[in-house]
Amino acid sequence: xxxxxxxxxxxxxxxxxxxxxxxxxxxxxxxxxxxxxxxxxxxxxxxxxxxxxxxxxxxxxxxxxxxxxxxxxxxxxxxxxxxxxxxxxxxxxxxxxxxxxxxxxxxxxxxxxxxxxxxxxxxxxxxxxxxxxxxxxxxxxxxxxxxxxxxxxxxxxxxxxxxxxxxxxxxxxxxxxxxxxxxxxxxxxxxxxxxxxxxxxxxxxxxxxxxxxxxxxxxxxxxxxxxxxxxxxxxxxxxxxxxxxxxxxxxxxxxxxxxxxxxxxxxxxxxxxxxxxxxxxxxxxxxxxxxxxxxxxxxxxxxxxxxxxxxxxxxxxxxxxxxxxxxxxxxxxxxxxxxxxxxxxxxxxxxxxxxxxxxxxxxxxxxxxxxxxxxxxxxxxxxxxxxxxxxxxxxxxxxxxxxxxxxxxxxxxxxxxxxxxxxxxxxxxxxxxxxxxxxxxxxxxxxxxxxxxxxxxxxxxx
Numbered sequence: 001x002x003x004x005x006x007x008x009x010x011x012x013x014x015x016x017x018x019x020x021x022x023x024x025x026x027x028x029x030x031x032x033x034x035x036x037x038x039x040x041x042x043x044x045x046x047x048x049x050x051x052x053x054x055x056x057x058x059x060x061x062x063x064x065x066x067x068x069x070x071x072x073x074x075x076x077x078x079x080x081x082x083x084x085x086x087x088x089x090x091x092x093x094x095x096x097x098x099x100x101x102x103x104x105x106x107x108x109x110x111x112x113x114x115x116x117x118x119x120x121x122x123x124x125x126x127x128x129x130x131x132x133x134x135x136x137x138x139x140x141x142x143x144x145x146x147x148x149x150x151x152x153x154x155x156x157x158x159x160x161x162x163x164x165x166x167x168x169x170x171x172x173x174x175x176x177x178x179x180x181x182x183x184x185x186x187x188x189x190x191x192x193x194x195x196x197x198x199x200x201x202x203x204x205x206x207x208x209x210x211x212x213x214x215x216x217x218x219x220x221x222x223x224x225x226x227x228x229x230x231x232x233x234x235x236x237x238x239x240x241x242x243x244x245x246x247x248x249x250x251x252x253x254x255x256x257x258x259x260x261x262x263x264x265x266x267x268x269x270x271x272x273x274x275x276x277x278x279x280x281x282x283x284x285x286x287x288x289x290x291x292x293x294x295x296x297x298x299x300x301x302x303x304x305x306x307x308x309x310x311x312x313x314x315x316x317x318x319x320x321x322x323x324x325x326x327x328x329x330x331x332x333x334x335x336x337x338x339x340x341x342x343x344x345x346x347x348x349x350x351x352x353x354x355x356x357x358x359x360x361x362x363x364x365x366x367x368x369x370x371x372x373x374x375x376x377x378x379x380x381x382x383x384x385x386x387x388x389x390x391x392x393x394x395x396x397x398x399x400x401x402x403x404x405x406x407x408x409x410x411x412x413x414x415x416x417x418x419x420x421x422x423x424x425x426x427x428x429x430x431x432x433x434x435x436x437x438x439x440x441x442x443x444x445x446x447x448x449x450x451x452x453x454x455x456x457x458x459x460x461x462x
Contacts, residue, residue: 054261056344069333079151100162168233204262272351278403296417300375354405
């Protein structure tokens with residue numbers, strides 16, 4: 001017998017006088033109720049996801065610009081890349097299990113006892129982790145913007161979470177000699193690959209999961225203190241990713257560790273400038289590039305934060321200060337994932353999107369990169385200046401700028417460079433002082449002009 005809820009249930013049809021099909025009132029009511037139910041379910045799921053989601057797929061239009069910047073190379077964390085063929089073919093899964101086993105075993109080793117007692121203790125610790133993750137599974141699933149019901153499970157939370165904690169613990173607390181035979185730290189390239197994978201937006205675990213596992217494992221061996229907090233472990237592991245005024249500090253602006261979304265959120269919060277205030281939309285004016293600003297008499301300098309100041313006297317120059325940026329191969333994926341996080345997750349300050357727009361405005365050509373290098377604002381370890389200019393010129397394509405953090409600075413720099421005197425000086429520098437040869441030609445012409453004037457004056461007095 002066919003169920004009334006079966007999609008193949010025949011809907012009664014009655015024929016009208018002109019032979020057109022017409023659904024009966026009873027069938028119409030059932031169909032209306034079915035559609036309404038689906039609408040309510042969709043609304044509830046959407047509302048639930050939008051309020052708790054913090055881990056997203058990078059939008060396709062952004063992802064295709066640089067696929068390698070958003071895709072894990074060696075280890076998948078969480079459900080979004082766990083089925084990737086290159087991940088399944090790597091040794092990363094066994095490595096994660098090995099690291100998790102080491103973390104659980106360390107607790108029993110510290111507490112001592114016979115081998116049997118240590119084994120039983122390890123089982124107890126693992127059982128506590130499994131019990132905790134079973135309670136947290138539904139909450140963890142809601143952190144992902146897409147459905148992960150059939151992919152994310154307790155095993156993934158325990159294995160991936162314990163792997164990350166053991167990685168951070170080894171980096172922070174182990175001696176260099178202890179890591180020589182380690183499959184990650186005993187290899188030159190592996191730490192770079194793993195570091196890259198752990199900062200990807202699509203490759204995250206909810207931070208509350210890591211924090212719960214941290215309290216059950218690492219905290220038992222090192223204790224919980226200011227020097228041994230999960231937040232500090234993360235900052236320490238990624239300390240070379242970016243320079244900021246917070247370097248060397250554990251600047252926590254949230255109340256607890258559970259206020260963070262994931263590892264990428266910690267890095268976003270730590271490295272952005274917290275005193276910067278956003279303005280609506282993008283830059284209000286088009287600011288000249290770095291070489292044009294220099295021609296206009298602006299002195300580009302290294303600073304602790306972005307800022308523009310007018311000359312303090314007749315013989316001083318305006319100053320445009322920007323923090324130093326070290327450009328490595330890891331810089332682009334780091335920036336791209338921070339920007340993707342700002343683009344996807346509502347309520348996240350768009351500081352790094354604004355920074356990328358600022359640098360894209362300053363850099364139009366390799367010449368601009370050289371100006372910023374000379375000023376100490378960029379240290380380019382990528383190679384050619386063209387590589388650095390291409391990085392920033394392609395970074396913000398398909399990006400939407402809702403708020404801009406440097407409106408006041410860019411407006412002041414643009415207005416200053418357009419003043420008549422500075423505009424004339426810029427033209428003079430660009431035309432006659434750009435190279436040693438043009439400067440020599442200008443000097444020779446100026447001297448010749450001076451001699452001609454002197455001769456003319458002498459002849460006139462005679």
